[in-house]
Amino acid sequence: MNILLVEDERSLGESIITYLSKEGYHCEWAENFSKASEKTWAYSYDCVIVDITLPDGNGLDVIEGLKKLKSLSGIIIISARNSIEDRIKGLDIGADDYITKPFDLSELNARVKAVIRRRNFDAQNEIVFKEITVKPYDRSVSIHEQFVSLTKKEFDLLVFFISNQNRVITKESIAEHLWGDDMDMADSYDFIYSHLKNLRKKIQEHGGNDYIETVYGIGYKFTNH
Amino acid sequence: MRLLAIANRYYLATLIIVFVAGSLAAYLILKSIINQEFNEKLFAEQDQLLYELRNYENLEKTYYLNIGDLIEINEVAENPNIPPTLIDTVMYDPYEKKELPFRLLTFSSEIKSRFYVITISKSLLPNQDLMEGVSEIMLGIALMLMVSLGLLNRFIFKKLWHPFHQIIDQLHKFQITHPEQLAIEPSHVEEFNDLRQVLDKMISKSIYDYKTLKEYTENTSHEIQTPLAIIKNKAEMLLQEPLSEAQLNEVSKIYEAAGRLSRLKEGLSTLTKIDNNQFVESEPIELKAFIMSRLSGFDELVDLKGLKVDLRFEGNPILNFSNDLMYMMITNLLSNSIKHNIQDGTIRIILTQNHLVIENTGKDPGLPTASLFDRFKRSGEGHESTGLGLSIIKRIADLYDMTILYTYQDGWHRIKISFNSQKHQNHEDQR
Numbered sequence A: 001m002n003i004l005l006v007e008d009e010r011s012l013g014e015s016i017i018t019y020l021s022k023e024g025y026h027c028e029w030a031e032n033f034s035k036a037s038e039k040t041w042a043y044s045y046d047c048v049i050v051d052i053t054l055p056d057g058n059g060l061d062v063i064e065g066l067k068k069l070k071s072l073s074g075i076i077i078i079s080a081r082n083s084i085e086d087r088i089k090g091l092d093i094g095a096d097d098y099i100t101k102p103f104d105l106s107e108l109n110a111r112v113k114a115v116i117r118r119r120n121f122d123a124q125n126e127i128v129f130k131e132i133t134v135k136p137y138d139r140s141v142s143i144h145e146q147f148v149s150l151t152k153k154e155f156d157l158l159v160f161f162i163s164n165q166n167r168v169i170t171k172e173s174i175a176e177h178l179w180g181d182d183m184d185m186a187d188s189y190d191f192i193y194s195h196l197k198n199l200r201k202k203i204q205e206h207g208g209n210d211y212i213e214t215v216y217g218i219g220y221k222f223t224n225h
Numbered sequence B: 001m002r003l004l005a006i007a008n009r010y011y012l013a014t015l016i017i018v019f020v021a022g023s024l025a026a027y028l029i030l031k032s033i034i035n036q037e038f039n040e041k042l043f044a045e046q047d048q049l050l051y052e053l054r055n056y057e058n059l060e061k062t063y064y065l066n067i068g069d070l071i072e073i074n075e076v077a078e079n080p081n082i083p084p085t086l087i088d089t090v091m092y093d094p095y096e097k098k099e100l101p102f103r104l105l106t107f108s109s110e111i112k113s114r115f116y117v118i119t120i121s122k123s124l125l126p127n128q129d130l131m132e133g134v135s136e137i138m139l140g141i142a143l144m145l146m147v148s149l150g151l152l153n154r155f156i157f158k159k160l161w162h163p164f165h166q167i168i169d170q171l172h173k174f175q176i177t178h179p180e181q182l183a184i185e186p187s188h189v190e191e192f193n194d195l196r197q198v199l200d201k202m203i204s205k206s207i208y209d210y211k212t213l214k215e216y217t218e219n220t221s222h223e224i225q226t227p228l229a230i231i232k233n234k235a236e237m238l239l240q241e242p243l244s245e246a247q248l249n250e251v252s253k254i255y256e257a258a259g260r261l262s263r264l265k266e267g268l269s270t271l272t273k274i275d276n277n278q279f280v281e282s283e284p285i286e287l288k289a290f291i292m293s294r295l296s297g298f299d300e301l302v303d304l305k306g307l308k309v310d311l312r313f314e315g316n317p318i319l320n321f322s323n324d325l326m327y328m329m330i331t332n333l334l335s336n337s338i339k340h341n342i343q344d345g346t347i348r349i350i351l352t353q354n355h356l357v358i359e360n361t362g363k364d365p366g367l368p369t370a371s372l373f374d375r376f377k378r379s380g381e382g383h384e385s386t387g388l389g390l391s392i393i394k395r396i397a398d399l400y401d402m403t404i405l406y407t408y409q410d411g412w413h414r415i416k417i418s419f420n421s422q423k424h425q426n427h428e429d430q431r
Helices: A010-022 A033-042 A060-066 A085-092 A105-120 A153-163 A171-182 A184-205 B003-055 B126-160 B162-173 B190-239 B246-275 B286-298 B300-306 B321-337 B369-373 B389-399 B419-428
Strands: A002-005 A028-031 A047-051 A075-078 A097-100 A127-129 A132-137 A138-145 A146-148 A168-170 A213-216 A217-222 B072-078 B083-094 B098-111 B113-125 B283-286 B308-313 B316-323 B346-351 B355-360 B404-411 B412-417
Touching: A002 A010, A002 A033, A002 B321, A002 B369, A010 A028, A010 B190, A010 B355, A028 B346, A033 A060, A047 A060, A060 A138, A075 A085, A075 A105, A085 A097, A097 A105, A105 A153, A105 B308, A127 A153, A132 A153, A132 A217, A138 B003, A146 B113, A153 A171, A153 A184, A168 A171, A168 B190, A171 A184, A171 A213, A171 B346, A184 B083, A213 B003, A213 B369, A217 B404, B003 B113, B083 B113, B098 B283, B126 B162, B162 B190, B190 B246, B283 B321, B286 B321, B286 B346, B300 B355, B316 B321, B321 B346, B321 B355, B321 B389, B369 B389, B404 B419
Parallel strands: A002 A028, A002 A047, A047 A075, A075 A097, B308 B346
Antiparallel strands: A127 A132, A132 A138, A138 A146, A168 A217, A213 A217, B072 B113, B083 B098, B098 B113, B283 B316, B346 B355, B355 B412, B404 B412
16 A cells, blocks of 8 residues: 655654554655655555645645546545635545644544545455454444444444554544544543443453553553454 | 714704893893883973973864873972972773883973973883894794704705715724725815724724734644644654653653643634634524534433433524534533533523523532633643633623623532523614
8 A cells, every 4th residue: 555645844744654654554755745746646646645735835736636637546634724614625626534733643544544445445345353344334343253233433443443453542542533623531531431341342242352452541552462 | 962963952052042141132222222212202292291281272183292191280289399200100001901011201390370290101011012022033033043053054964074974884884804995085174084094094904913813823823733743743653662651651741731732722713713703604593403413412422421411492592693603602511511510410401582501410610600711710620621611602602792601509500691682783783
């Protein structure tokens, strides 16, 4: 899987590249508009992550360029502007997702995966982790080929975990993923805890292992060792 | 009070004073002239009468005396030596058949060796009529003057003050969010031209300030986000490293602080946007449906906390409101009522035509109730919250002239928002 990151901020770019590379993606980095145009012209990517504000141009133009090339890349906008107009404009010209700075790398990673899954047009697309099989399109989960009934939040939580395997995922990151801005952080931890409790219980009831590790005071880690 | 009414009031007061003083003066002057004339006439009659009595044997066919004047001639034995004396008195007038003022001239004289006391009485009536006539004329003039001044004033007001009204009209329509320069035609009145220029300058300045502030707000929030993202992501990367638990905890604190700063900035820039009137697009919002739809977003939290939701819709007001702000307000209110609730508590929502009350069970906030609406005031628990939620609610309420009241009593938090004035304002806008 090839990913192109268009981001002028060095430190930010480094973190994103490092995080995504560890996920097994092949990542390239364009620091400005002209490099981005060059790269999108020359190569094809599964996913392009674009910052809107670039020193020599607008990230939206990069997206328009991709659309002109009839590129099949998934496109995620990262922007410092949390404005509805920007969001609508970005999605209008063909971006698949829009994420506002500052974001969690785990969140970006989950969204990249979701975009790539959607772009692959494979309805049979499954995410398999050991005995757990997730079908994102049907929003169904089975363990040992046995269907498990999960609530929407439990399902989202499980997919988020599987997308960020072997990573410490902070409580904040989970809260934001599940509830967005609607929720005050302080409350959400209790809610995360009860969702997790239920999710663990359901997985174990179906003979699955408990892969959710608690990292005390920080968050959780989904891991098989 | 309108300028015209005030000007007219001053004109009227001046006219009354001038009229009263003028009438009094005219009355006194006329009275003294007439008095003198009367006396002269009486003395002339005396001379004429004496002349006639002395020179003719009998009374003449023609007297040069005024009709209505009464002449009494009494013969006396000795010379009484009465000098001509004027007396004002009231006597019965057989013509008018009532008591009327008269002036008497009494004198004695010797006519053909006989002594007489003669009194000539002259009715003062015609003169009083004259006085009344004078007053009527004065009053008439005053009235005409008043009417013509009033009309003139109205005309001047319309014609001369036209640019002024034009300016006021345009200022009424002016909106900082959709700024347009004033389009006022130059006037030949210097003061209005001055006013126009000063206003033009002021408006350009405020448009400029508004834009600058708006840009500043947008830029700050934009510029802050990137470094915040770097801090957050670097911390997140560090969390993946095999650090000791103590080190991980330190890093996690950096991570948390960055998140809090970001939320804080988000809240503050929302407040600034409200203060800057950047949410101007309003639409009619059916409150009941709006609350229901927002509430459904909290279903899960309500369930998890085991809360009972008690809905009492007694009315379904439709408010003209910015959709974004209504969303923020209702979301904040509901989220607060869940956050500050107790396990297995209750949320009660009462909606009537005039107000919205959201009550919830909860612990004593331990703060003076009014100060809860201030920025960054929060009760002890919930350290992660920004403390901006209630001040955002308050600011939105203020913007729409709604009153908001918070009370805590017997284990119940109660927020009451009254939108009487909001509806009232809408009516006024429509007019």
